[in-house]
Amino acid sequence: MLDVRRLRVLREVATHGSFSAAAEALSYTQSAVSQQIAALEREAGARLVERSARGVKLTDAGRALVGHTDAILARLADAEEELQAINGLRGGRLRLAAFPSACATLMPLAVATFRERHPGVDLSLCPAEPDDGLTLLRAGEVDVALSIEATFAPPRTDAADLEALPLLDDPMYIMLPREHPLAGRSRLKLVDLADESWMIGTAATCPDTSIFMRACQVAGFEPTIAFNLDDYNAIQGFVAAGMGVSFIPDLALINVRDDVVIRSFGSGRSPVRRIIALTLADSYRSPAKQAMLDVLVEVAGEFGARRTELALAS
Incomplete structure (x- = not known):
C-alpha cells in the first residue's frame, strides 16, 4: 500500500x-x-x-x-x-421512516424545523407502518424510524439491537357515527359500548390493537370485531356508514369527517400509545441523526403542549 x-x-x-x-x-x-x-x-x-x-x-x-x-x-x-x-451539518444525508398519522402531524413540523436549521443535509422520508419501518431500520435503509409502543407492554425480547427515544404519549378517543344514540354525550364509558361492533387494526402485533384489546379487558368485556383496517381514514368511513365504532388516537384527528364524532373517555385515564423514535443501538450517531432526534423531541413536546381537541366539541 x-x-x-x-x-x-x-x-x-x-x-x-x-x-x-x-x-x-x-x-x-x-x-x-x-x-x-x-x-x-x-x-x-x-x-x-x-x-x-x-x-x-x-x-x-x-x-x-x-x-x-x-x-x-x-x-x-x-x-x-x-x-x-x-x-458541521452542512452536508450529508438522513433517511427517515414514519407511520401515516405521524407523517401527517409530527414529521412535517420536524422536517421543516430541521431544514431551516440545517439546509445542507439531504433529508428523505419513507411512509411505513411501524413493523415495516423497523424492517427498513434493521436493513440499514433508514437512519431513524418512528414507531409505536403500548405503555403497559413489557420490553420486547427481540429489541436488544434497538434504542428507543420516547417522544409523546398519544391518547386514544372513541369514534362514533354522528347519528349514534350516544353521540350526544361529551364523554363515554367504554363499558357503555360493550355491545357495539368495532373496527381495529389487522396485525396481531399492532400496538393500537393491543391497546384497544387491553382497554376492553379492563372494562370487562370481549369486543365484537366487525372489520380489521389499518388506515384511520378508512375506519372513519366505515364508522360513518354505521358499521360500528372505533378507537382513534389524537395524532389521527388531523382529518376528521363531518359525519363522525369523537368523544373522550368518561372516567379514569384514556388509553394511550407511546410514540418513539427508533435507532440501531450500535449504529454511528452522526451529527445529523442526533440533530434530528433533538428536533423530534422538541416538536413532540410542542405538539403535546398544544394538544388538539379537534372534534370533541362537535
Whole structure:
C-alpha cells in the first residue's frame, strides 16, 4: 500500500527539481525527504527518481506515480471537505421512516424545523407502518424510524439491537357515527359500548390493537370485531356508514369527517400509545441523526403542549 504522505513528498520533489527545495517547501529536512522517497520506492517496487549534478528528475515510474498523485490528493481533499461539512451539518444525508398519522402531524413540523436549521443535509422520508419501518431500520435503509409502543407492554425480547427515544404519549378517543344514540354525550364509558361492533387494526402485533384489546379487558368485556383496517381514514368511513365504532388516537384527528364524532373517555385515564423514535443501538450517531432526534423531541413536546381537541366539541 502506497503511503499518501510519501506521494506528497514525491510530488514536491518533481515540482521543485531537488530534495533540498522540496524539503524547504514541506518544512522537512533534506534527510527526511530522502528517507521518504527511499521508503516510497520500496513500497512501489521501482526506482522513482534519478539524481545527477543537475538535480533530480523522475523515472518513467516516478512520472506515472506523480500523475496519479494529483488525482489522489484532490480526492482526499474533497473527502476531508465533505466530512467537515457532514460534521458541521452542512452536508450529508438522513433517511427517515414514519407511520401515516405521524407523517401527517409530527414529521412535517420536524422536517421543516430541521431544514431551516440545517439546509445542507439531504433529508428523505419513507411512509411505513411501524413493523415495516423497523424492517427498513434493521436493513440499514433508514437512519431513524418512528414507531409505536403500548405503555403497559413489557420490553420486547427481540429489541436488544434497538434504542428507543420516547417522544409523546398519544391518547386514544372513541369514534362514533354522528347519528349514534350516544353521540350526544361529551364523554363515554367504554363499558357503555360493550355491545357495539368495532373496527381495529389487522396485525396481531399492532400496538393500537393491543391497546384497544387491553382497554376492553379492563372494562370487562370481549369486543365484537366487525372489520380489521389499518388506515384511520378508512375506519372513519366505515364508522360513518354505521358499521360500528372505533378507537382513534389524537395524532389521527388531523382529518376528521363531518359525519363522525369523537368523544373522550368518561372516567379514569384514556388509553394511550407511546410514540418513539427508533435507532440501531450500535449504529454511528452522526451529527445529523442526533440533530434530528433533538428536533423530534422538541416538536413532540410542542405538539403535546398544544394538544388538539379537534372534534370533541362537535
